[in-house]
Amino acid sequence: MRHQSPVQLPRGRPRGFDVEAAVERAMDVFWSRGYHATALPDLLRATKLSRGSLYAAFGDKHSLFLRALDRYIAIALTRMDIELDHRREPVDGLRAYLAGYVDRNSGANGRRGCLLVATAMELAGRDADVDRRIGSFFKAMEARVAGALSRAKAAGKLADGVEPSSAARILVCFVEGLRVVGKTAPTRIISQATVDAFLDRFIR
Amino acid sequence: MRHQSPVQLPRGRPRGFDVEAAVERAMDVFWSRGYHATALPDLLRATKLSRGSLYAAFGDKHSLFLRALDRYIAIALTRMDIELDHRREPVDGLRAYLAGYVDRNSGANGRRGCLLVATAMELAGRDADVDRRIGSFFKAMEARVAGALSRAKAAGKLADGVEPSSAARILVCFVEGLRVVGKTAPTRIISQATVDAFLDRFIR
DNA sequence: CTATTTCAAGACCGATTGGTTCATATATCG
């Protein structure tokens, strides 16, 4: 093995802030205000960066937004990978997955909405970078749900006539609709009952 | 009967433009760009009004937006009232209703999105006037769907165990989710198949 | 006719937008 290449440390003052943490703070702002309604001062306040530092680190508002969106997507997919882990009983996984949506779309949590849905509605079709991300996210989401449904079907847990791939598309629409309707802050009771009734139509 | 009160005509130059048509033009702009991304010049171009006339007629951007949103809601509810007319066979009505969503959420139509969903995501929770409208719209929509489902149930057309009121909530989430996913411009074939598979879970 | 009203066009307003630049302080290296 070659000896370690000499990773010449930079000489000057070291980076004094956590870039990823700043992305996450920015994500929070975009999340609760949307892209257009977020002004530079909002981002500066949230990231606690100066204008100069922010532009040096991220380029511009749009680039920072894409970083934040990517972070949001990564978190969402990671959560799905845990909830729908293939070593888990698939119906339990689906229940856990939907329970997460109940959580995120009831009451005050619901008001916060979803950065992805908000971005899709605000920017999709007008921003190619966003288009790609939204499209591939929905694909990835659908694939994971379809996988869990396939496993459930193999275990004989699906209702008669349920086909995993089309059921996955239905489920994706349903949960994204939850995020929209969640903006009117329905109670947790109602949300949970709706999700339960939904799942009842698909599992045995 | 009293004789007609003397409707003193105004003296000056008569109104030279159709206010409702202007609202509809403005609605189109807000629809395809969203609230924040719509600038005054966009509205002036679309309505063919001068700044002065627009402000005289509508007050400000926000008021005009609310008028446009109300118009959008009125159109949507009118369409539902036709599609889900209680004199019609309820399952046919639901099919027609969902067919409309397939139409509006496939390909290029899908890209356009939905003014209501976009507004919900962009403004709900930060604009009380919008909140009221969004909330009451979803309520009205759910009530109409629940009505059709009740009639279907009475006619023995619903699958076993389907309860009209919770099924209505599910259906509202599903179609609003269609509007979100429609932003990625799925094909009409896929959308139609998804809707068909969805309905199959609920009707006999 | 005059009085009245509405129209378009554009000048104008202060505030804010996203973005750049620069001087200065500070921290870490060889």
Add this chain to the structure above:
DNA sequence: CGATATATGAACCAATCGGTCTTGAAATAG
């Protein structure tokens, strides 16, 4: 130490924002 690199924060920029106001033409009523 001196060289290097990064931070800050304010000054600055042109452009645009939503909104007001004025001007002058046009159209109707009495």
